Amino acid sequence: MTMDDIRPRIPAQPVRFLDRLRLHIRESGLAYTTERTYIHWVRRFIYFHQKRHPQEMGAAEVEHFLTHLAQQRDCSVSTQRIALNALVYLYTRFLDVALDNLTFSQARIPRRLPVVYSRNEVSAILSHLQGVSRLQVQLLYGAGLRSAELLSLRIKDIDFGSNNIFVRGGKGNKDRTTMLPQSLVPELKRQIQRVQVLHAQDLADGFGAVYLPDALERKYPNAAREIAWQYLFPASKISRDPRAGVARRHHLHPSALAKRIRHAVRAAGIHKPARAHAFRHSFATHLLEAGYDLRTIQELLGHTDITTTEIYTHVVNRGGKGVLSPVDRMQPPDGIAEPVVAYGMAI
Incomplete structure (x- = not known):
C-alpha cells in the first residue's frame, strides 16, 4: 500500500x-x-x-x-x-x-447538509460487513472518528482502563479523546491479538519497525519496534516508506476501507452516498437526537468552532423540527383501508 x-x-x-x-x-x-x-x-x-x-x-x-x-x-x-x-x-x-x-x-x-444514515441503515450496512471491516465501521460510527483518524490509531491509543480512544494529530493537528464503545471491547482485544501475531512474524522476517514522526523516532529510537506503537489496522503488505526509504508495514489504505463500505451500502439497498465520513455524521446526529448537548458533541468530534457542530441540528430526526405534517393528521375515509406499504410501494 x-x-x-x-x-x-x-x-x-x-x-x-x-x-x-x-x-x-x-x-x-x-x-x-x-x-x-x-x-x-x-x-x-x-x-x-x-x-x-x-x-x-x-x-x-x-x-x-x-x-x-x-x-x-x-x-x-x-x-x-x-x-x-x-x-x-x-x-x-x-x-x-x-x-x-x-x-x-x-x-x-x-x-x-451532511449525509446521515438512520440507525436501521447503519445496522443494515453492518450486516453486510464481517471481521475487521465490520469493526472499523463500528468505530467510525460508535466513536465519531474520521477515516484517517481511525486508520492512524496505534494500539497504545486504545485505553481500556479509562474507556477512551486517543486521537493523535487529528484535523488541525490536534489531539483529543473520544468514547470507547463498550460493546466493541472484546473484538478490539481480539484485533490487538491479531496484530501481535503479525508483528511477531514481521520481526522474525527482519521488519517490524513502524513509521514514527521524526521527533518521536529520535527521542525513542526503540519505540518503532514496540507493539504499543504498531497500527491497530495494519496493511496486508509491506511497502516502502517514501521518507526513510525502508520497507515497513503501514496502516490500511483509506481506499480499501472506502471500497468495502461502498459494497456494503449497495448490498444493503441504501440509496445514499456510500461514504466513510457519513458514519461520523450519523454519530453526531444520533447523539443530538438522544438529547446530548452540542458542547459535548463538539468535544467528541474535535470541532474548534461550535458552529461547525450546529449543522447537525438541521438533520436530526425530529419530524420537521417537531412540527406534525398536516397530511399525517388526516384520517382515511370510513370503509377505506389504509394501503399496506412494502419496500416503498403501496400494494
Missing part, C-alpha cells in the same frame, strides 16, 4: 519554491493534510497564471483566480474558502506580502 500520509523528505536547505513553502508550513506546525491542500492550491494558482512566480504577482492575481473559481469552475463556498486560505498563507505568512481588502466574486454553491 502507498504511504501517502507520510510527509515526503525535502532538502534541509531547499531551493525549489514549493519545497521552501513546504518547509515553512512544517516549521509552522501545520498538519500534513493542510500542507498537501495548500501546496495543491498554490500550484493551481501558479499554473492558472501561466507559471508566473508568486513574487511577481499579488492581490490582483489572487482576486482573478478566486473569481475564476466561482464563475468558471462553479466551486462551492467551502472550496473557494480553502483556496483563499492557502493563498493568504502564501502571501502574508510565507512571502510577507499584505493582501488587504480583497475583492472577488463569491462562490454561490452553498455547503450541503
Whole structure:
C-alpha cells in the first residue's frame, strides 16, 4: 500500500519554491493534510497564471483566480474558502506580502447538509460487513472518528482502563479523546491479538519497525519496534516508506476501507452516498437526537468552532423540527383501508 500520509523528505536547505513553502508550513506546525491542500492550491494558482512566480504577482492575481473559481469552475463556498486560505498563507505568512481588502466574486454553491444514515441503515450496512471491516465501521460510527483518524490509531491509543480512544494529530493537528464503545471491547482485544501475531512474524522476517514522526523516532529510537506503537489496522503488505526509504508495514489504505463500505451500502439497498465520513455524521446526529448537548458533541468530534457542530441540528430526526405534517393528521375515509406499504410501494 502507498504511504501517502507520510510527509515526503525535502532538502534541509531547499531551493525549489514549493519545497521552501513546504518547509515553512512544517516549521509552522501545520498538519500534513493542510500542507498537501495548500501546496495543491498554490500550484493551481501558479499554473492558472501561466507559471508566473508568486513574487511577481499579488492581490490582483489572487482576486482573478478566486473569481475564476466561482464563475468558471462553479466551486462551492467551502472550496473557494480553502483556496483563499492557502493563498493568504502564501502571501502574508510565507512571502510577507499584505493582501488587504480583497475583492472577488463569491462562490454561490452553498455547503450541503451532511449525509446521515438512520440507525436501521447503519445496522443494515453492518450486516453486510464481517471481521475487521465490520469493526472499523463500528468505530467510525460508535466513536465519531474520521477515516484517517481511525486508520492512524496505534494500539497504545486504545485505553481500556479509562474507556477512551486517543486521537493523535487529528484535523488541525490536534489531539483529543473520544468514547470507547463498550460493546466493541472484546473484538478490539481480539484485533490487538491479531496484530501481535503479525508483528511477531514481521520481526522474525527482519521488519517490524513502524513509521514514527521524526521527533518521536529520535527521542525513542526503540519505540518503532514496540507493539504499543504498531497500527491497530495494519496493511496486508509491506511497502516502502517514501521518507526513510525502508520497507515497513503501514496502516490500511483509506481506499480499501472506502471500497468495502461502498459494497456494503449497495448490498444493503441504501440509496445514499456510500461514504466513510457519513458514519461520523450519523454519530453526531444520533447523539443530538438522544438529547446530548452540542458542547459535548463538539468535544467528541474535535470541532474548534461550535458552529461547525450546529449543522447537525438541521438533520436530526425530529419530524420537521417537531412540527406534525398536516397530511399525517388526516384520517382515511370510513370503509377505506389504509394501503399496506412494502419496500416503498403501496400494494
